[in-house]
Amino acid sequence: MEWLIYLLKVTVCTVLFFGFYLLFLRKLTFFKINRFYLLGTLLLSFIIPVVQFEIKRETVVTEIQNSVNVGEIKPFNSVQPILPEYDGQAKPEINWSEQIYGAYVAVASLLLLICLWRLFNLLKYTGKYTKNGSGLKLISKSVGFTNCSFFNYVFINEYNISQSDMAVLLKHEEVHARQFHSADKMMLMIFKSILWFNPVIYLYDKVLEQVHEYEADEITSNGFGNQAYANLLLKLAISKSDMPLIHNFVKNPVKERIKMLFHSKSKNMKKLMYLLALPVVAGLFWLFAVQVVYANKLAGLKHGGLLVQEGKILFTDINSIRNIPGETLSSGKIDKTTSALYKTAQVKSNKEVLTDTVKPKPVKPRIISYRKLRGDVKTKTYYIENAVIDIVNCRLEAGYVEFDQANNKILARNATLKTLDRKSTIKSALFTFDLNSGTYSAENNEAKTGGNIHDAERKKDLLIKLNDKVDYAAKDSVKISRDKLIVSLFGNAMLSYNEVKLSGSKIVYNKKDNRVLVNDATMTSGDTKIKADSLVFDIKTKKTKLFGADFNH
Structure with a gap:
């Protein structure tokens, strides 16, 4: 309309x-x-x-310097679309x-x-x-x-x-x-x-x-x-x-x-x-032609942590598009937009805490609007025209979409994929999304690019970076280096990574090499609890070095 x-x-x-x-x-x-x-x-x-004119206004997000009592924050899950079932007796509306x-x-x-x-x-x-x-x-x-x-x-x-x-x-x-x-x-x-x-x-x-x-x-x-x-x-x-x-x-x-x-x-x-x-x-221009877009400007943390904006407590996570290293789309390699299609992986048991295998959680798309939708219940395949679909941190706008719900795949033609902050945009004649792995590929007349990597070792490293989530807070103070790569937490410091929780008198989080140093350390994961004088936790390899550890706990 x-x-x-x-x-x-x-x-x-x-x-x-x-x-x-x-x-x-x-x-x-x-x-x-x-x-x-x-x-x-x-x-x-x-x-x-x-x-149409677009006016961007930034709202500043600043760091919390003192500890704040925050209740349990549950990860956001996209709403699964409600798709119609085919009824042979039903009359067309x-x-x-x-x-x-x-x-x-x-x-x-x-x-x-x-x-x-x-x-x-x-x-x-x-x-x-x-x-x-x-x-x-x-x-x-x-x-x-x-x-x-x-x-x-x-x-x-x-x-x-x-x-x-x-x-x-x-x-x-x-x-x-x-x-x-x-x-x-x-x-x-x-x-x-x-x-x-x-x-x-x-x-x-x-x-x-x-x-x-x-x-x-x-x-x-x-x-x-x-x-x-x-x-x-x-x-x-x-x-x-x-x-x-x-x-x-x-x-x-x-x-x-x-x-x-x-x-x-x-x-x-x-x-x-x-x-x-x-x-x-x-x-009239202001009423009908001008669109005001509000964008969050991070004043401190980029890789996650406890933030406050206009008196509201916020958490960022490591799969923010601005923080995932990647190359430009024109080079035919991974674009930063790829990272938004990955969902944060959750470790199921304490045995998996220090393993090298991380399985991404399947992505659940959320249908925002469409002009026409029809489906086949037997094959669980749905055909959508003029669709707008949110996929984690990205919005897909396509003239035609085939959603294979049985295999959890989406095929989008004549489509545009852009981040919700509109800073990254990809246009393609054909997009293919594998929602189980959280990857996509985009095909144009000249080249093919996307987030699928066939090299197992490189793929593993990429998934580690894309699926980690780091939250932290401290009672006394939080200090961040000028390059924003080193975060130092003092006084009842706490840092959580998936189901791994670290606490101690001092925590130093080095974002460059993804290592965490904890003094007077306590490490918990599920029912497992380890105390040590100090420890070094490697986020990339999921391995921990303990010094003066007490294994009786």
Whole structure:
């Protein structure tokens, strides 16, 4: 329904712009400026909802220097999408979005066809004409629409008008032709077809035609006099035409036109009133075209830890995209976006704490929106059109998605994969996601890249980096080196890594080599508890060196 939202935004713009015209500009005698205001604001009404500006505002995240009592923080799990089951007896539901769109297009197309038909009926009279000295093409016509013009074609009834009145009328129609007023009417016919449901667009058409006549009346009366020109308007008032594409000499209300002829001219200082429209334009741009994006700016920790932002306690984890080393996408190697597709692995028992094997937890996607979804219950395969899906820290936007729930794989075509902070984006004709391992591959016409690595040793190292989670806190103080690579915790220091928990009087966490040094150390994992004078824990290898250990606990 994005098309409907767009048209509603256009409608709001036209209402506000036209309301401003009625309040401030309608009685001004700057007819040419009023004409361009009406046309310009109509075009702006269609442009403003299309243009998109993004303003980024950062919210600062600072470190906690003192210990804070925090309850148990459970890892966030994405919600498994609820997918429909196929029922052979079920009747297809009515897609109201498509029905409304079809009705709108049908009405708009009909109105455009009517406009073209009227244009055809008008142009069929233009085969024979007489050209005068001013470049007007005079067409003699005694019935139907007469004493009117379409561009430089003037349809005139020569039998009921004197030569003096003819000169005035031709001068009036010459102004219409030279100012291209008929082009404005053609534009309004298109706008009315698109916004046929918007009553304000018909008011725009009426007021714009009125401004055309005021402009032509003003220029013509300067050469013939207001009184003589007003008498001619009254004389020809009885001959009117309903052809919407032409400018009839007396089609608009004669009373209003005569009043405007004798209306005092607006002072030039009143042109400043047009500047009052600028706040309206700015407000609509801010309302419909500007999007404010809030991004977290980390003032301290990058690899995890206890943080506070605007009085709220936050935890970061090591699989933040900004912290995983990787090379650029153009090189055909791993992009930083790859890291976001891995889920934090949880160690199941104390026996696995110091092992070299880490199995990633399957990723659970979360469907945000889609246009159409159908599925096969037997194969557990689902087909989604115009899908938006969150996969851990990334958002997938694809024209077509095949979700193989049985094998936990996703195939996305014509898709864009971007991080939720919008700092990394990959576009590809084909994405393949293995949700069991948390990896993906992206294929383009020129190359293939992704997060799948066939080398077992390199893959193991990558998974260690991507799946670790480190949280820590200290009672006395937390100090971080300038390069943010060394974190020192003093006084009842605590550091947790998956199910491994370390505590001691002092903890030094070196993020560069992924080692943790603990003094007066206690290490727990499940039911296992070890005390030592000091220990060194290697996050990469999951191995620990103990000094002065007490193995009785």
